[in-house]
Amino acid sequence: MKVFFKDELFDAQLLRALNHVYYGGADVGECIATAQRIVEISAESWYQEWLQTAGRLYDAAEKSLAGGHVVSAREAFLRASNYYRTAYIFLMGTPVDPRLVQAFDKQTAAFRKAAALFSPAFEPISIPYENTTLSGYFFRVDDSGKKRPTVILVGGYDGTAEEAYFFNAAAALRRGYNCLCFDGPGQGAAIIKQGLVFRPDWENVVRPVVDYALTRTEVDPQRVALMGLSFGGYLAPRAASKEYRLAACIADPGEFELFTAITDRMPSFLAKQLPDGNSMTLNLLKLVFNRMLANTTAGWGLRRAMWVHGVPTPLDYVRLSQSYTLKGYAEQIKCPTLVCFADHDDIAAYARQLFDALTCPKEFVTFTTVEGAGEHCEDGNRSLFHQRAFDWLDKTLAMND
16 A cells, blocks of 8 residues: 555555544644655654654644643644654664654653543553563543453554554544553563563563453453554464463464564575574575665664564574464463454464464454555554454453353
8 A cells, every 4th residue: 555655664654654543643634744855765854854743743732732722732642642653663773772762752741641631531550560560551431430341452563552542542442442551571661761672471471461450440350352463463362372361362463473474584595594504594694684784674674673672683583583483372372362364464474374273262354455454454444453353352252241
């Protein structure tokens, strides 16, 4: 789905920003006007122009708030938050660029200003986790105190708990679901502010999150669901394989083995030598990886992955990826599970493999280009995803009434 840029990754990230129009996180004219000012494949230009747009919206929100115009302020703060996040996306990597940290802080501040202006207000939370805490939000449908079904959101490589509102929480609230989102190791505040890197055993991350959710009087303990987005399509099923208090799991999209997903994109004569090939193969791979790393967009995913996994080299990342597998775990999932697949989403290539491995009640759903939903995480038509996913969830959780 081409929007504006010739470069596929620049265009995909523009579509991602536009994707949040439906739930108040963007406006079409603001996004296109920003894109028109950006020099193609310039991470610096991308950062500066989105930062400028975000700053203008933030200042406008402050002015509206000072004048008592609550709705105008709330809406502008929401859009500013999304634009600040969009600004720093191509700065991901090590050493951590201080501008990334500053833009992340601004996206968080803008979102929290908006959060306080909702009724009921979105509640920032801290979840006990090992020797520290994980930050997130609890979204309540209302202040009635009624126990309601609750969705716990699991993000991916580069999203934030704040962006999770646009991706899924707003849709959940409209349908009468409470929602809890958080930044786990490798994500958002956990990686940017705390230096916590990803871990494959995501059940040990989700368990304390479920513990926390069940302390909330608004949460129906029999109707807690887990929804994974992007890399969360691996993390959520992995957590569900050991966390049996969940009533349902959604993988958007379904994933299976990270190592296979990486090596299948390489020439076969190189891939078959991994993870511990001969010196000639490894030296050749190092040259290929180094050339990729120097490219703004071709190397972005690799730079990001090395950072959030806490490894110094691409080969270390490839080797580490072997531990991110659902082989032997998918069969242990007991709760009903929805596996999603979208056209033109490379991450979804192994969704059917996950589905076939499941022995629990399961359903497979496909999103197509014809529907305008055939991109990564159905970008461009999240409303269709929400219609199908929540209709399935309504039906599934009704059995627990």
